[in-house]
Amino acid sequence: MACFSSDSLRLRAHDPEAFPLYEGTGNSQTLLSARISWFFDLKGPSFILDTACSSSLVALHLACQSIRSGETSQAIVGGVNLMFTPEMPMLLSSLHFLSPDGRSKAFDASADGYGRGEGAAVIIVKSLDAALRDGNVIRAVIRGSGVNQDGRTPGITVPSAESQEQLIRSTYAEAGLDFRNTQYFEAHGTGQLQFCGLNFALILSSC
Numbered sequence: 001m002a003c004f005s006s007d008s009l010r011l012r013a014h015d016p017e018a019f020p021l022y023e024g025t026g027n028s029q030t031l032l033s034a035r036i037s038w039f040f041d042l043k044g045p046s047f048i049l050d051t052a053c054s055s056s057l058v059a060l061h062l063a064c065q066s067i068r069s070g071e072t073s074q075a076i077v078g079g080v081n082l083m084f085t086p087e088m089p090m091l092l093s094s095l096h097f098l099s100p101d102g103r104s105k106a107f108d109a110s111a112d113g114y115g116r117g118e119g120a121a122v123i124i125v126k127s128l129d130a131a132l133r134d135g136n137v138i139r140a141v142i143r144g145s146g147v148n149q150d151g152r153t154p155g156i157t158v159p160s161a162e163s164q165e166q167l168i169r170s171t172y173a174e175a176g177l178d179f180r181n182t183q184y185f186e187a188h189g190t191g192q193l194q195f196c197g198l199n200f201a202l203i204l205s206s207c
Contacts, residue, residue: 001033002055002079003048011084036076044072054147055079056121057200061145063125073130078122089116095157106187143203144175150199164199171201 009027012019025031029048037046045066049059056079063075083089092098099105099113124136131138148167150160172179 001036001048001077002059003029003032003050004052004055004079005081005083005088007082007084007088010087042076044075054200057145057202058147060123060125060142060202061147061200064142064145067125067127074124074126076122077125078120080120081116082118082120083116092116097157140204143177143205144171144201145203146171146174146201148199159199167199167201171203175203177203 006029009029012023012027020026025035029050032048033046036042037044049055049062051058056077059079060077063072063077066072066075089098097113099111099115102115104114105111123139125142126134126136128138128141146167148163148170150158150163153160
């Protein structure tokens with residue numbers, strides 16, 4: 001499970017005397033994945049990942065690695081973003097990350113920041129052979145994924161085009177794919193594949 005912001009916990013912390021009995025086990029980041037494992041009686045690796053905006057995708061990358069290595073037979077990967085408190089928008093605004101009109105304009109000359117949104121997604125990942133064997137509905141096949149860091153740039157939030165290119169090339173090479181076969185490309189809302197220096201690349205083929 002991915003976890004970046006913690007608006008619900010922050011909201012309750014405004015009045016610490018009003019914490020309910022099970023606040024520690026019901027609203028703790030460390031228990032997001034543990035609660036799912038407990039409820040479904042899952043015994044495999046269970047952990048929370050925070051790499052800012054790329055958290056869900058890096059969690060997906062690690063799930064694929066776990067399946068390919070034989071550590072697990074399938075994985076549940078998910079992330080949620082709900083905005084309950086003003087602290088995070090205020091912090092991002094002070095750094096001029098957010099667009100004044102709340103809209104993302106990736107790869108556009110008028111880009112002036114990005115717009116935050118709410119959402120939730122959970123997917124089941126397993127090997128293609130296992131999915132075909134079990135008669136699962138297959139939405140896409142993950143051909144490859146990769147993660148790297150920008151390293152030292154002029155600022156910790158300033159991306160490195162060189163690092164991003166390196167990651168994309170190495171991910172394609174490891175997957176044995178040709179760039180000419182790519183028909184669709186999607187990036188972070190800011191027009192980048194990273195935030196705070198961590199880059200992510202994912203190659204999908206539709207089923």
